[in-house]
Structures are given as C-alpha cells and as structure tokens.
Amino acid sequence: MKRLFHANIIDITGILIIGLALFFFSFGSNIKNLFEVPASFLNMNTIFLSILIEALPFVLVGVLIAGIIQIFVTEEHIKKCIPKNKLLAVLMSCIIGALFPACECGIVPIVRRLISKGVPIHAAMGFMLTGPLINPIVIASTYMAFGNNFKIAGLRMGLGFVIAIIISIVISLLFKGNQFKTAPQKQTIHSHSHTKKGPFLNRFWSMLTHSIDEFFDMGKYLVIGAILAAFVQTYMPAKALLEAGDGTVASLIVMMGLAYVLSLCSEADAFIGASFSSLFPTSSILGFLIFGPMIDFKNTIMMLNVFRFKFVISVLALVASIIFIVLLLLSSYI
Template sequence: MIKILRSSIIDFTGLIIIGLTLLLFSFSTSFNGALTFPPSVLDLNTIFLSILIEALPFILIGVLIAGMIQIFVTEEHIQKWIPKNKVMAVIMSCVVGALFPACECGIVPIVRRLISKGVPIYAAIGFMLTGPLINPIVIASTYMAFGNNIKMAGLRMGLGFLIAILVALTISFVVKGNQLKTSISIKSTHSHLHIQEKSFMSLFWSMLIHSIDEFFDMAKFLIIGAFLAAFVQTYIPAKTLLETGSGPVSSLLVMMGLAYVLSLCSEADAFIGASFSSIFPTPSILGFLIFGPMIDLKNTLMMLSVFRYKFVMGLLALVISTVFITIMLLQSFL
C-alpha cells in the first residue's frame, strides 16, 4: 500500500510539473517580452493542450469503468458471458463495442481489465476497435458533419464493423495468450474471495483506488502521445501530405496517415474529415474516418504500455492492411 501511494505521489508530482510548464507556455505572451517563445512552440502548446483537454474526460470515464470491472466483475461472470465459439465471441464483442460510447483513449484501460479477467484477446480487440468507431455518438456526429448524409454514416458504421470483425478473427487464429506485459498481468491479478462479505462503501473505495492507479498509469502515456501528435502537426505541414495524395491509392494512404498523426477524438473527427471532402474522394475520407478511431499515435503509445511490443506492431500492421485492402476492393461501390 505504501509503495502504491508513493508511486501515485511521484506520478501526481510529475503531472503537476507538466501542468505548470504548460501554464507558463500558455501565458508567456503576458510577460511583455521578458519571456518569449517562437510562434511554433506556442502552436505546439496549443495543439497539445487541445488534444489533452479532448481526451482526458474519456480517460477518466475509462479508468472508472476499468475500476468497476476490477472490483465487481469476476472471472466467473466473464466465463458465462463470452461464447466458447471464437466467431460468436468476436461478433458479440464487436456488437457490444458498437453500443458502448468510448473514445480510443479511454477504451485501452477497459480492455486491459477485461483481458486480465479472462476475456480472450481476440474478443477484447473486437471490442476495442468498434467501441470508438461505431458507437451512437460517433454515428450521430458523422451524420451531422456530412450535412445529414446517412450514406457516410452508414458506410462508416458498416465498413468499420466488417473490418473490426476481420481483424479480430485473424487475431483469434494467429495470436496465442493474452499478450499483456508480464508486470501488468501480475498487477492485474485480484482475488475476489469474500467479496460478498465487504460493505458497498469498502468496495466503492477499492474501485476508486484502482481507478486512480489506472489513471496515473495511462495518463503519462497519453501525455507523451499527445505531445508527439502535436509535434508532428506543428512541424510537418499537412500541405506536404496533401500534395502527395493525387491517385486513389496515395490519397487513401495519405488520409489514413493523417488520421494516425492527428490523433483526433472519434466524437469530433467527422467534422475534420468532412472538410477534406472537396479534395479527396469518398474512399479516402472513409479511410480517415475508419482508421483513426481504431488506432492513432497516442492510442499506439497507450497500447505499448499495456501489450507486448510485437503484438502492438502486428496489430497496427494488420489494421492498416485490412482497412486499406477492404476499401480498395470496395471503392467502386462507394
């Protein structure tokens, strides 16, 4: 308990230092020239803060749900809920994800807790891919962003669901084990013996402790990922990427790369995607809308903190290839 408290204090102190630094950057223009920064640094800070402010509420929701899973959901519950058949387990996980409002940031701690409780890796990945992409809030925002166009919202939902199932099914046949890092897997082990004997307040307090621990564990990787995404957006002009996207293949790759780098929240990315509609064809816009919520830069770093390196890189390659091939094969129908 003392070690956990000490670790949390260290993490919290680090977050305070980062926050004070950001505050200094934000108000540097008010020092009347005593302390000045290049405009690019201020732009970097603005983008960085916007990504953090956008993502933090979903991280908080995610860690609270993860804490509830850790305390109130037992391995026996998981065994009853998850079908034994791999295909049925994948389909069920994707359906649950589609109904679950979550951001790609907040869903990582939830997935980690589910896997530590015994959810198969392929079912957890199906849930992780569909949760940020096909939930009701995302579909509604897509519908509004494209001028109440039900076609774009439907294509995003249908293709995203298909791609998530294909990726999860592939993982079910080629990946063994839960792929969690050893230290995290050990830390996630929690005995549910005598849980019925504990009072609700005791369980609630335990849930908060786990949620706080989860938050500090995830927040540092979110900060690093947000900074890298802001750095790329500041110092690699989008114009450079857009100029290379002239053909159907290159334009799709450019929009997928842009989605990965921008690391936008899935509840808001449709409005950015809609702004490219006059420049890129529909298949490329769909690549942006589908690939970004599944995996982006900050999400990759958060997954690297949870899963083994080879698995994350393999998952990234699998999602990229599946999104690209699926859209290219169906582009004549889009």
C-alpha cells in the same frame, strides 16, 4: 512489499508527468513574457492542450469503468457471458463495442481490465476496435458533420464493423494468451481480495482506488502521446502531404496517415474529415474516419504500456493493411 513500492513509483511518476506537462503548457503565454519562445512552440502548446482537454474526460470515464469491472465483475461472470467459440466471441464483443459509447482515449484501460478478468485477446480487440468507432454518439456526429446525410455514417458503421471482425479473427489465429507486458499476476494483484462479497462502501472505495491508480498509469502515456502528436502536427509539412495525395492509393495513404498522426477524438473527427470531402474521394475520407478511431498515435503509446511491443506493432499493421485493402477494393463502388 516490492510490488507495493513499484505501484507507488508508477503513481508518483504519473502525477509528476501530468502535473509538469499541465504546468509548462498551461502557462505558455506567461513563459513567453519571460523568455523568447518561438511562435511554433505556442502553436504546439495550443494543439497539445486541445488534445488533452478533449481526451481527459473519456479517460476518466474509461478508468471508472475499468475500476467497476475490477471490483464488481468476477471471472465467473465473464466466463458465462463470452462464448467459447472464437467467431461467436468476436461477434459478441464487436456488437457490445458498437453499442458502448467509448472513445479510443479511454478504451485501453477497459480492455486491460477485461483481459485480466479472462476475456480472450481476440474478443477484447473486437471490443476495442468497435467501441470508439461505431457507438451511437460517433454515428450521430458523423451524420451531422456530413450535412445530415446518412451515407458516410452508414458506410463508416457497416464497413468498420466488418473490418473489426476480420481483424479480430486474424488476431485469434495469430496470438494466444493475454499479450500483457508483465505477468498476469501483476495485472490482477488485488483481484481476489477485492471481488469477494463485502460491504458496498468498502468495494466502492476499492473501485475508486483502482480507478485513480489506472488514471495516473494511463494518464502519463496519454500526456506523452499528446505531446508527440502536437509536435508532429506543428512541424509536419501538412501542405506537402495534401499535395502528395493525388490518386486513389495516394489519397488513401495520406488520409489514413493524417488520422493516425492527428489523434483526434472519435466523437469529433467527422467534422475534420468532412472538411476534406471536396479534396479527396469517399474511400479516402472513410479511411480517415475508420482508421483513426481504431488506432492512432496516442492510443498506440497507451497500448505499448500494457501490451507487448510485437503485439502492438502487429495490431497496428493489421488494422492499417486490412482497412487499406478493403477500401481500395471498394473504392469504385462507394
């Protein structure tokens, strides 16, 4: 009874946060007529809505896939598919992620559901890092954004894949268990009853129910992350950051920082990255294109809802440091 009440509270707060955010930000122009609102707030409103509109379709796809995994995929299916060898499990998860058209906005609920079904944390992280970065849609958009030149798209795909494998292997050495904030039983409270054989319509309805719960659980953190990202974009001195990006090391730090703060969707970030190609070297552009899809500001907020704080911060530090080191070492050759 307590668990059911707790789940309902989560759903209600998710609905309230999403509803209030959409109401206040959607009617920003009408509010301006009633109150004196700074122009910077209206700019923040526009950025927030653009992030939210861009992200929501991918979150919906993600929670639907998570619902399908929860209801129709059993622990036995997972055990048969994932090799016991850590390296092979990482390789397989990265390959599946590379072929899977996902966005970082919707990847977290899928990863949570996979881990709750028995996927090792290192394999799940391999999938999470490659899914938004190397899938066919992202590669095609990168190819078009850079004037139908395959160099940047190829480097993004190849280096991103290698970096994801390195990060996942390091995670396999540092972390054991699922790293959930709450006990596994709470993550899979309905798993045994709903994955049993039953009428298809009943299982389909259970899948939709799980997807709706997942959407409002993840959605409120997406809204919070989008508001914070819009705030930083509005009030961050971008010109000063661009001026600070003088030299290979500084420009790489600036571009990776911009990728994290801007929280762009991986299907569209290449067009933003291409606009910086005349200002920064190729290694810095690749830092922007690889780091952002792997982990960004709103993605971090969503991960903090699912995983332990120490684990999320460790993953963030690992991703940032390994990308930085690899691109810095290769900066003279790319």
